[in-house]
Amino acid sequence: METLINDTYLNQSIDKILRCATLALYGEDVRFSVLLAVHDARDYLVNVKAGDPATNQKVFHNSLTALANSTHPSMPDYKKTIEYAATLVAFELDD
Numbered sequence: 001m002e003t004l005i006n007d008t009y010l011n012q013s014i015d016k017i018l019r020c021a022t023l024a025l026y027g028e029d030v031r032f033s034v035l036l037a038v039h040d041a042r043d044y045l046v047n048v049k050a051g052d053p054a055t056n057q058k059v060f061h062n063s064l065t066a067l068a069n070s071t072h073p074s075m076p077d078y079k080k081t082i083e084y085a086a087t088l089v090a091f092e093l094d095d
Contacts, residue, residue: 007049010060013041017064021081030081038088061089 016037020030045056064086071079 009044009049010041010063013037013044013060014063014067017082017085018067021078024077024081025075027077031084034081034085035088038085042089057089061086064089 017034020028020033020037024030041060042057045060046053049056064082068079068082068086071082073079
């Protein structure tokens with residue numbers, strides 16, 4: 001995977017989500033695993049990463065949205081998983 005964000009932890013979080021997306025291609029229910037990955041990333045963005053937590057979350061959300069938008073149409077379950085993760089980040093921003 002290419003680096004999407006200049007942050008090793010967040011790139012690892014995106015990798016977890018992409019691994020879940022791959023499992024979704026095989027019919028696995030990965031919603032809980034994605035929820036955990038997003039929750040861990042949010043905790044990191046709010047409690048550890050320097051800078052404004054809301055801005056950091058928006059960058060993470062935008063990275064996931066860009067990944068979902070760049071997914072080939074022949075992989076709808078893969079795309080849906082990434083979109084689900086982005087939705088969870090957006091939901092967390094509303095809290």
